[in-house]
Amino acid sequence: MKAEYVNPFYIAACDVFELMLSLHPKRSSLKAVEELINTKEASVVLGVTGDLKGIVIFSFPKEMALEMVKIMSGIEMEEIDGFVSSALGEIGNIISGNALTLLSKNNYKCDITPPQILVGKYKTFSAPNEKSLLLSLSTEIGEFDISMLLKEK
Template sequence: MDVKYLNPIIAATDSVFETMLSLKPEKGKMSVQEELITDKEANVIIGMTGDIRGSIVYSFSEEMALKVVAAMSGMEMDTLDKFVTSAMGELGNIISGKATVGLSEQDLECDIVPPQIVTGKEINITSEADSVLMVNFNTELGDFDVSFAIK
């Protein structure tokens, strides 16, 4: 995967977390996998079309998803319900939308499709990409992964 795709997505993740949640995500380890298997319970899948085709997947533990939505809404959350998954989908949508702006500044035309939310553990998310780059981020509320399956 070309790093020019990666940097705008990481920058958008940092910016949205700082603006919406007052959190500064610290980039942790990166790994390349043949397929995307997530060990986190709340997964937001955003498809990309245009010059860049593939998916970005934001993966959060149930505990972190509840904390993030509590911070977004000002309400205490205790269940990974439709409200929580909808809010997490919107967070992924905002990050990805901001990333497309950064990609367009590099003369890459791309659009995003509405988010899909998948809950559960050990989920295998298939894509057409030959490999998946997973970047782990750490915050005060916990850690999360952003995976790139871009063709």
């Protein structure tokens, strides 16, 4: 997959984190990986359809996920319950929606499917012969990943 698809997600993530959480993500690494693996406890999985097809996964460590929802709600969170996972789903949705708006400026017209939230460390998706991109972003409250496998139709 092309690296140019990554930047809109990076820009959108920085923008949404700054607006909603007052956090400032920094790119800590970008690598090509054989499989889409979520190594962190809370993952938001979104499908992309249209000119680009594929999947985007946001993966957050547990403590970071709880802290993000605390920043927004002002309430201490103890576990990844329905409220925390729905809130993460909304964040993933907003970031992806904004990223697709940026991509549409490069003439890629895409839609996203509703977020699915996975709690726990899974080895979820693999695509034979396809390399995925794994972008790790560090913030003041922890590091999270955006994994992407997007192809032009």
